[in-house]
Amino acid sequence: MSDIDKDDVTGVDTTGHTWDGIKELNNPLPRWWLWCFYLTIIWGVGYTIAYPAWPLLNSATAGMLGYSTRAEVAAEIQRFEDQNAGLTSALAEVDLTTLADNADLNRFATAAGASVFRNNCSQCHGSGAAGAVGYPNLLDDDWLWGGTMEAIVHTVEHGIRNETGDDPRYSEMPAFGEILEPEEIDQVVEYALSLSGADHDAALAGPGAVVFEDNCASCHGEAGMGDIEQGAPNLTDAIWLYGGDRETVHETVVHSRFGVMPPWSDKLSKAEINAVSAYVHQLGGGE
Amino acid sequence: MSSQEPQSLYAAQEPIFPRRVSGKFRNLKWWLMAITLGIYYLTPFIRWDRGPVLPDQAVLVDLAGRRFYFFWIEIWPHEFYFVAGLLIMAGLGLFLFTSALGRVWCGYGCPQTVWTDLFILVERWIEGDRNARVRLWNAKWDFRKWRLRVTKWITWLLISIATGGAWVFYFTDAPTLAVDLVQFNAHPIAYATIAILTATTFIFGGFMREQVCIYMCPWPRIQGAMMDDDTLTVAYRDWRGEPRGKKHENTTGDCIDCMACVNVCPMGIDIRDGQQMECITCALCIDACDDIMEKIGKPRGLIDYLALSDEPREREGNAPRPIWHHVLRPRTILYTVLWSAIGVGLLFALFIRADIDLTVEPIRNPTFVTLSDGTIRNAYTVRLRNKHGEPRDFRISLTADTILRIDLEGTEENIVNVPPQQTLQQRVYVLARPQDPASSEDRTELRFWVEDVFNNERAYRDTTFNGKVN
Known part of the structure; x- marks a missing residue:
């Protein structure tokens, strides 16, 4: 072993490393620092015994303290549910038409409804409730089955045209391709387009009015204003569930449409149904 | 030099027994200790009336309520930049003081120094100078040594508990918590915090002392970058003191090697070895040396606040340049300007802070909705903060260069009530009929106005309206 070089000025050993003539001194570390280092090792060993640590084949060691982040989250969720238990039971029993008078409950219902909506409804109606082709936009002021609080609750509970629910909202438009002649269909399509003021062939729309009165008016009404009792769309407004262009309307008349919504009364609690109904009602179209 | 024997890799802590000293710097430090400790222990108990809803504690960090109260100032979480600004000012302040006066923070203001000073004072009262x-250190562990040591430790512990205890008072109503703490009704977190801070105060102030400064604190490593030859630091005039020696030894230097400067040093160093990392510039050696110099009839200032740049002048027998020469230099002026600019900026921001806090978030999912009559509707989430202690009514309206209508969810009038100290979230609609140009424009600028119905105070936010482009 070579001699240890001592720095002349300080009398301290050097490490033998030199950069540009600057020597690195090997000053001793304070001893308590070493103890702290040993302490951290002991602490680390204790920690892996107390807490989940060592990975095994299928899981990890559980730790003596039985700590789990999952359990912590579950406890936290439970804590909030307990905290909100009063509001939740009030929400299950409240007359929704008077909800606006109770600011706290209203705020709770809207917030809870928003989360119910994102979990259960957004898959079809979209995360912003703007719907999609075939799935109604819940933000606008046009409702197939009614936009009062009561009507919305009924739709959520029973659903539409499903076979699983009890007493769903039900109506069925015939596929007129099997009933009407092709030229009659062309005529009634032009008439339907004329109802909302869209571009149309007036020559065809004239006879189309007769076809409409004979085949369509019983549900969509004489003036084509629709009927929420039967879920028949209003054909005179600017809103189209499947599209208002000539081709789409033609397809609708020939093949008809059959949108389905599941019933939610068996999956959601009364409080959740009230919450999501209140949420949908305050999106801008509630009646 | 070389040797075969490597020195030990680890060094034990050298015991340090600082001697009592008196003088102008010691007095200054007593005053600073009294003021800083007084502020720390008493501030939580100052009351400040803010009305019935808000807490009446002058300085309060209300973490649960997400508010910071400082006398007449109230900071909400979204105004955290005030705190960030204060931290930047604290940083620049340290730069300024360090470049002008060296480690003046370490020597006078740092809690580690102040509490260590207090602990040494207690030590001297109980165990002597x-x-x-x-002698006590070297004595056997007999009854007297135990008695003195235990008395000292208990006194330290009481100070430590008071220190940890004072800390938690800043985070909740102090008088209530004080009663709860004594009755063992306080939250476990309060006790845990007190326990941790008690332990750190006790250990750092009683036993670690200079070890904290030398080995744990990062600040001394950075300070070198702020100091230069004009920085005033505590230094020994070796050209005047050397060669040192006892009076009868007939040496020519002023230093009589009495070790007074070494004996008073809380860091256990000899300032005559020159500037060193351990020195916190507490200036106690200046007091000690001046005292001796007066006794032996020599001029004071053998150890003094000095700038390195004065050394050549003084060696030639000239007087040092005046202090302002050293302190006023581009670097310190730059730090001062930056520090003041941020301070003025913060003050300005504080005074122009609006009493109405308003944010407007356009809902982009979807960007617009077509209503049955062809009207295009945009929705916005408007958040209104009421920072007052009483409920306020606000009227929400809009202005734009074109025709737009406003409508609020859940209310017929465009007035909303915001409870005190709360944020209201209101869904607001803006509508353009099919014949209005905005309905088919991609973007239309608009401005939301919010007006306090009673005092007509107003605030606005600009946003846009999205039409349906065919």
Whole structure:
């Protein structure tokens, strides 16, 4: 072993490393620092015994303290549910038409409804409730089955045209391709387009009015204003569930449409149904 | 030099027994200790009336309520930049003081220094001054030593508990918590916090002392970058003091090697070895040396606040340049300007802070909705903060260069009530009929106005309206 070089000025050993003539001194570390280092090792060993640590084949060691982040989250969720238990039971029993008078409950219902909506409804109606082709936009002021609080609750509970629910909202438009002649269909399509003021062939729309009165008016009404009792769309407004262009309307008349919504009364609690109904009602179209 | 024997890799802590000293710097430090500790222990108990809803504690960090109260100032979480600004000012302030006066923070203001000073004071009251303490250190562990040591530790512990205890008072109503703490009704977190801070105060102030400064604190490593030859630091005039020696030894230097400067040093160093990392510039050696110099009839200032740049002048027998020469230089002026600019900026921001806090978030999912009559509707989430202690009514309206209508969810009038100290979230609609140009424009600028119905105070936010482009 070579001699240890001592720095002349300080009398301290050097490490033998030199950069540009600057020597690195090997000053001793304070001893308590070493103890702290040993302490951290002991602490680390204790920690892996107390807490989940060592990975095994299928899981990890559980730790003596039985700590789990999952359990912590579950406890936290439970804590909030307990905290909100009063509001939740009030929400299950409240007359929704008077909800606006109770600011706290209203705020709770809207917030809870928003989360119910994102979990259960957004898959079809979209995360912003703007719907999609075939799935109604819940933000606008046009409702197939009614936009009062009561009507919305009924739709959520029973659903539409499903076979699983009890007493769903039900109506069925015939596929007129099997009933009407092709030229009659062309005529009634032009008439339907004329109802909302869209571009149309007036020559065809004239006879189309007769076809409409004979085949369509019983549900969509004489003036084509629709009927929420039967879920028949209003054909005179600017809103189209499947599209208002000539081709789409033609397809609708020939093949008809059959949108389905599941019933939610068996999956959601009364409080959740009230919450999501209140949420949908305050999106801008509630009646 | 070389040797075969490597020195030990680890060094034990050298015991330090600072001697009592008196003088102008010691007095200054007593005053600073009294003021800083007084502020720390008493501030939580100052009351400040803010009305019935808000807490009446002058300085309160209300973490649960997400508010910071400082006398007449109230900071909400979204105004955290005030705190960030204060931290930047604190940083620049340290730069300024360090470049002008060296480690003046370490020597006078740092809690580690202040509490250590207090602990040494207690130590001296109980165990006596330096010589008595050295004797006690070397003595056997008999009854007297135990009695003195235990008395000292208990006193330290009481100070430590008061220190940890004072800390938690800043985070909740102090008088209530004080009663709860004594009755063992306080939250476990309060006790845990007190326990941790008690332990750190006790250990750092009682036993670690200079070790904290030398080995744990990062600040001394950075300070070198702020100091230069004009920085005033505590230094020994070796050209005047050397060669040192006892009076009868007939040496020519002023230093009589009495070790007074070494004996008072809380860091256990000899300032005559020159500037060193351990020195916190507490200036106690200046007081000690001046005292001796007066006794032996020599001029004061053998150890003094000095700038390195004065050394050549002084060696030639000239007087040092005046202090302002050293302190006023581009670097310190730059730090001062930056520090003041941020301070003025913060003050300005504080005074122009609006009493109505308003944010407007356009809902982009979807960007617009077509209503049955062809009207295009945009929705916005408007958040209104009421920072007052009483409920306020606000009227929400809009202005734009074109025709737009406003409508609020859940209310017929465009007035909303915001409870005190709360944020209201209101869904607001803006509508353009099919014949209005905005309905088919991609973007239309608009401005939301919010007006306090009673005092007509107003605030606005600009946003846009999205039409349906065919």
